[in-house]
Amino acid sequence: MVVFACTGCGAVLTARVSQVALPDHAGQKYGHDLLPALLEPGTYAVDPGDGHPWQPWEVEAEGRGVFRQMYTLSGAPGRIGVAPGDVRRTMFIPERYGGCCCGWDGRYGPNLACAACECPVATRVDDCGFWQVVWLDPGAVRPVAVDGPACRVVGWEELREVHPGIPPIEQPGWWSLEWMAAIAVALAHLLAVSGGKRVIVPDGLVAEVLRRALDTLLPPGPPEQRLALTGPGLSAEITNIAMVPRHPQTGEVWPCSGEAVVPLAADVWTYLAFNDDRQLAQAAARMPADVRRDDSPPLLPNSLFRPDWKVFLRTLERLPLVGQPWLREIYDRVKDRRYTGSFL
Structure with missing residues (x-):
């Protein structure tokens, strides 16, 4: 310390x-x-x-x-x-x-x-x-x-226990600002490794926060690449692009042998990788009073997810590949549409 x-x-x-x-x-x-x-x-x-x-x-x-x-x-x-x-x-x-x-x-x-x-x-x-x-x-x-107990660096195998993830939705239904920033950073890296080709993402929350932006910024149709979450606690999956956690203490990226690697903040990655975002549905029209649950309903977003455009641009500005014409065109398009919502 x-x-x-x-x-x-x-x-x-x-x-x-x-x-x-x-x-x-x-x-x-x-x-x-x-x-x-x-x-x-x-x-x-x-x-x-x-x-x-x-x-x-x-x-x-x-x-x-x-x-x-x-x-x-x-x-x-x-x-x-x-x-x-x-x-x-x-x-x-x-x-x-x-x-x-x-x-x-x-x-x-x-x-x-x-x-x-x-x-x-x-x-x-x-x-x-x-x-x-x-x-x-x-x-x-x-x-x-100074003297004092050194802060222990959490191992990758302990990451899920120490950093269980932060929920994407806050009261009263707003998207988390930390999610908006973390996804914006990951999106910039994802575009850079995509080579300008369409990227297919898994259904669920990953698609909810990434698919609309990718479909807007990348051309439709083949050739295409596939993105998968990879990291500690997940089975290895053959994919073109691996989205892996970035250590919250050291900033190191989880080692992966994939063709292309996209880092994501550990708290967001953990939630995406292990949280079950399926919604509960009532099994019958009437439920006996003695078994009725009094749990509050899950938080639902009141708008579509939008990555933070300023964080997205700032990340792209620091990637050497932004000099490539196709990625520079994406950068300019987002920058020019700052007030109209580039990820709509």
Whole structure:
């Protein structure tokens, strides 16, 4: 475990934290509600980033792993995300308050300073529509190893028990924002490995979250490829494309010998792989009162599933294959139809 300290004066600025993989929804912005914390208490994640907040496109961005022109580049390279409750001994910088709605969105740069030496050290983001997080400036802080129980890395065979999966539907019938981001990332990788050919997906929830987008973005008819869920606890299936889990702590992709591999966030993959999404039906017109179940009915979505288009575009921008004409055409089509719903 580590704490992060100010490079200027050495003051400890965080609680003890252990590293986890950066969530797919780290850069997600949605609606005008207040969203929860991006990271669990006691954890931190490193964002490779591609520039500085709200920085216009620059040519050298390709050297940072960005292969398509973006409206803005976001995030200092190597910034460190922690839960707001894990921050210690900091104070707000008054002149960095303005320009937001219900909180701070970080557009003016670091808004937290070390309380001991007053050097800017971090940017707190908690405005409406943003996942709440504090981004530590990698140039202003340094990790310091501390005594304490090391966070054990969960083995692949234990993944289902420790991470049973997150449901896709939230009250009162909205699709989970984490699902919208995770599926958007997987969709971008899936398109890249498809070679522009039609992809057949299994029926059920996998089809509900992927088929409409694939049918919209890829040409109909043969030749076609088949997608199957593959990973720990599932029997190996011969398929063109394997969708496998990405480890929530290390970020590693489950090893697979398939022709093409598409990573998916472990919490979403586990739900897709092992949850029985069949709906219960009443067996008879009348049910005796003494055996009537009082379970609440299952949550049903109140709309069709749509991957997060911003997360989808941001993922494609970082894939070298986006330079291929057919994939660049898909990217441009989605980007140009941002207000009309590209996945309808």
